[in-house]
Amino acid sequence: MRIHFREVTTSLKAGFIFLIVYGELLFTGTVVAQNPFIRDQFTADPSALVVGDRVYVYPSHDILATKDRGRMGWFCMEDYHVFSSPNLTEWTDHGVIVTQNKVSWVKPDSYSMWAPDCIFRNGKYYFYFPTTPADTLYGKRFTVGVAVADKPEGPFMPQPLPILNVRGIDPNVFIDKDGQAYLYWSQGHIYGAKLKDNMVELASEPKILGDLPDKGLKEGPYLFERNGIYYMTYPHVENKIERLEYATGDNPLGPFKIKGVIMDESPIGCWTNHHSIISFKDQWYLFYHHNDYSPRFDKARSVRIDSLFFDADGSIKKVTPTLRGVGVTDARQPIQIDRYSQLSDGASIVFLDTANTFKGWKTVFAKSNAWVQYNTVEFDKVLPDQILVKATSVKGGTLLIHADRANGPLLAELKIAPGQDWKITKAKIAKLKPGIHHLVIVSRNNNPVEVDWIQFE
Ligand code: FUB
Numbered sequence: 001m002r003i004h005f006r007e008v009t010t011s012l013k014a015g016f017i018f019l020i021v022y023g024e025l026l027f028t029g030t031v032v033a034q035n036p037f038i039r040d041q042f043t044a045d046p047s048a049l050v051v052g053d054r055v056y057v058y059p060s061h062d063i064l065a066t067k068d069r070g071r072m073g074w075f076c077m078e079d080y081h082v083f084s085s086p087n088l089t090e091w092t093d094h095g096v097i098v099t100q101n102k103v104s105w106v107k108p109d110s111y112s113m114w115a116p117d118c119i120f121r122n123g124k125y126y127f128y129f130p131t132t133p134a135d136t137l138y139g140k141r142f143t144v145g146v147a148v149a150d151k152p153e154g155p156f157m158p159q160p161l162p163i164l165n166v167r168g169i170d171p172n173v174f175i176d177k178d179g180q181a182y183l184y185w186s187q188g189h190i191y192g193a194k195l196k197d198n199m200v201e202l203a204s205e206p207k208i209l210g211d212l213p214d215k216g217l218k219e220g221p222y223l224f225e226r227n228g229i230y231y232m233t234y235p236h237v238e239n240k241i242e243r244l245e246y247a248t249g250d251n252p253l254g255p256f257k258i259k260g261v262i263m264d265e266s267p268i269g270c271w272t273n274h275h276s277i278i279s280f281k282d283q284w285y286l287f288y289h290h291n292d293y294s295p296r297f298d299k300a301r302s303v304r305i306d307s308l309f310f311d312a313d314g315s316i317k318k319v320t321p322t323l324r325g326v327g328v329t330d331a332r333q334p335i336q337i338d339r340y341s342q343l344s345d346g347a348s349i350v351f352l353d354t355a356n357t358f359k360g361w362k363t364v365f366a367k368s369n370a371w372v373q374y375n376t377v378e379f380d381k382v383l384p385d386q387i388l389v390k391a392t393s394v395k396g397g398t399l400l401i402h403a404d405r406a407n408g409p410l411l412a413e414l415k416i417a418p419g420q421d422w423k424i425t426k427a428k429i430a431k432l433k434p435g436i437h438h439l440v441i442v443s444r445n446n447n448p449v450e451v452d453w454i455q456f457e
Contacts (some may be wrong), residue, residue: 033091034339035325036292036302038083040093040358044301045115045170045220045274046287049152055280056084056152057287058097058118058127062300063111070111075299077113080129082153088285088305089327094153098129103145103158107134112142115220115274118152119173119199121181125149126199127156128171130185138162144171144185146200165193165202170274173199174223174252182252184209184221190234192221192253211256212247213238220274223252229314232256233277241271244288246316262308263319266290270298277308284308285326286319293357323349324375328436331379334390334453337372337441338363346370346443352452363451365397365443371406375438384456387412387429392422397449402440403432411439416449429456 033039042062049056063069063076070076079099085091100106100113110132118127127147133139144166147156168187173195175181181195183202190212194203209232212218216237224231230249235242244263247256263273263286275288286308294300305326309317323339338349338361347370352359363372387401396418401411412427443449 035304042300043303046303097154107132130169186219331456341375342373371442390452393449395447397447398444
């Protein structure tokens with residue numbers, strides 16, 4: 001079922017809610033997300049844009065090819081959605097903004113709406129997208145088009161023609177402090193050129209940014225500036241699959257000096273990674289993708305966020321990907337402890353339903369003292385007095401809930417009755433101070449327990 005996340009802020013505490021949107025009755029699960037943060041569809045190549053006190057994310061939209069749609073075993077992408085959030089945990093899906101069959105110059109049914117970008121200038125939002133043109137005048141393969149809107153969520157009006165003189169994928173746009181805009185893209189090399197003020201035409205000849213690694217595919221350029229340093233960041237195949245790297249310079253078009261790795265290769269072999277980097281409310285964030293909902297097929301990806309930090313000399317500290325992601329989790333929401341901060345031996349994470357991975361994951365405690373830590377849970381002043389757990393345990397198991405650390409205060413002991421079915425078990429909780437706490441969930445005996453979520457009320 002399609003999940004709409006509109007206008008739910010006041011109902012968020014309910015966790016699971018029904019709401020009426022545009023006259024339709026729709027079911028939505030909890031809208032609070034860790035990694036991946038879009039949980040009802042495949043998304044990739046997240047380009048994040050700060051607009052006032054919200055973050056908008058313009059990702060690609062992976063769908064699965066069939067024999068009548070796209071090319072089996074390859075990327076299949078026909079449209080783009082935009083999502084936004086006030087806090088990087090509650091996400092609104094604003095729906096489709098551009099679709100292949102509604103852009104006049106696009107080859108119909110090319111299913112090649114690859115990594116986009118969006119930027120604000122002079123009261124308009126410019127959305128750049130690479131895809132295959134119908135007319136070979138623009139080349140046989142990828143070129144880049146633009147759609148323009150008055151608001152970040154659209155409606156976006158596609159320009160009648162793609163940008164002349166751009167052949168390639170993965171557009172990225174940057175506006176420097178002096179107002180000059182630049183377009184970057186990739187095709188074997190990474191290219192850059194100045195954009196005219198109208199944002200839809202090049203103002204200079206494309207230049208190959210030649211100071212980047214010369215061996216191994218580079219794509220997905222993303223340029224940003226911080227303290228006078230221009231960071232050219234890009235996925236690069238140094239070994240077998242992509243990792244995120246960066247170079248720095250004094251000018252948006254270089255020269256650049258290769259600096260290092262932002263994120264290592266996927267541990268399970270997702271071949272691509274594609275990212276963007278923003279500063280939001282005094283914290284830097286890395287948006288990237290992984291194949292969380294499709295571990296066996298890496299052309300069906302999901303977008304993630306983790307915090308990013310700099311050293312004093314401006315170097316980027318390598319980011320370790322997490323499932324916990326970013327942001328604060330409300331104690332009164334179902335807390336998906338499978339998006340853990342730390343996990344011990346004897347605890348593992350598996351899909352709830354391998355036939356529909358969008359149902360999410362469960363945590364399996366296989367033996368005594370197996371534990372999972374979930375960080376940054378907010379308890380408001382009106383403290384909850386009980387904990388609920390959705391769990392199952394064939395032989396009947398016991399879970400201990402500690403605050404802050406494994407030997408921290410014991411909040412509750414939950415006895416899961418023996419049985420095959422999922423059930424909600426409740427227990428009283430000990431007093432704790434309002435504010436932010438980490439939670440550690442520990443299995444007390446060797447009877448395996450599976451947990452879907454925990455929640456305080
Ligand atoms: O999403 C399709 C392509 O995969 C992107 O354009 C590349 O950057 C890679 O992520």
